[in-house]
Amino acid sequence: MEIRPTEHQVTDLYKLIIGCVVPRPIAWVTSLAENGRVNLAPFSFFNGVCSNPPTVSISFSWNPGSDDHLKDTWRNIRARGEFVVNMVDEAHAERMNLTSADFPPGESELEYAGLETAAPATGATPRIAGAPVCFECSLAHSVDVGEGAGSATLVLGTVRHVYVADGLIDDRLRVDVHALRPVGRLAGAQYCRVRDVFEMPRPSYADLRPEE
Numbered sequence: 001m002e003i004r005p006t007e008h009q010v011t012d013l014y015k016l017i018i019g020c021v022v023p024r025p026i027a028w029v030t031s032l033a034e035n036g037r038v039n040l041a042p043f044s045f046f047n048g049v050c051s052n053p054p055t056v057s058i059s060f061s062w063n064p065g066s067d068d069h070l071k072d073t074w075r076n077i078r079a080r081g082e083f084v085v086n087m088v089d090e091a092h093a094e095r096m097n098l099t100s101a102d103f104p105p106g107e108s109e110l111e112y113a114g115l116e117t118a119a120p121a122t123g124a125t126p127r128i129a130g131a132p133v134c135f136e137c138s139l140a141h142s143v144d145v146g147e148g149a150g151s152a153t154l155v156l157g158t159v160r161h162v163y164v165a166d167g168l169i170d171d172r173l174r175v176d177v178h179a180l181r182p183v184g185r186l187a188g189a190q191y192c193r194v195r196d197v198f199e200m201p202r203p204s205y206a207d208l209r210p211e212e
């Protein structure tokens with residue numbers, strides 16, 4: 001099937017992207033509202049960007065449900081200049097999903113999901129207590145991509161501190177994925193676990209063409 005984006009609805013193109021770009025890691029983001037309330041929501045248009053400086057990216061979709069069309073998380077990050085990405089493991093998957101509901105302003109997703117926060121090492125935005133990995137980030141760049149429904153703002157955050165729970169990492173910062181038990185996001189209501197890990201050492205050209 002050949003697909004020309006200009007011939008399709010934005011909503012269908014969204015389904016196409018989230019169905020093909022899989023699995024996606026999930027950033028479970030804590031941010032601070034103007035009144036100091038902690039906001040928590042998941043975002044799977046999320047990835048690592050580079051390591052010098054350590055940087056992550058998140059893309060916040062245009063929000064038809066608010067006057068300024070911003071998700072609360074992005075509005076908070078813009079105002080405060082900081083946020084925390086908490087990684088989602090199997091133990092937190094259901095509670096992560098609860099926090100994606102459209103809670104009215106003033107009602108706490110954290111309280112509803114029975115989650116507690118822990119003090120960050122830097123800045124003012126707390127991390128989720130019990131989350132296996134937390135990246136404390138400063139807003140570095142934002143790029144608006146498109147306009148209106150289906151558009152987004154791509155945000156880059158500089159990681160200024162990383163928390164990793166004991167037992168998941170060694171002295172050389174190598175993380176044990178079997179102990180981490182991350183959850184990935186697929187399309188619709190589908191998620192995946194990382195249970196079927198296989199290894200493929202990267203070959204050198206000399207290994208591939210030994211006769212030359």
Ligand SMILES: Cc1cc2nc3c(=O)[nH]c(=O)nc-3n(C[C@H](O)[C@H](O)[C@H](O)COP(=O)(O)O)c2cc1C
Nearest residue numbers: 041042043044045059060061071072073100101185
């Ligand atoms: C697993 C998962 C991944 C999501 N990924 C994104 C995303 O990448 N970008 C986005 O704008 N919304 C995403 N959403 C929807 C937001 O979580 C949802 O709109 C949430 O209510 C936003 O909260 P906020 O307004 O407090 O920021 C995702 C939802 C789920 C359950």
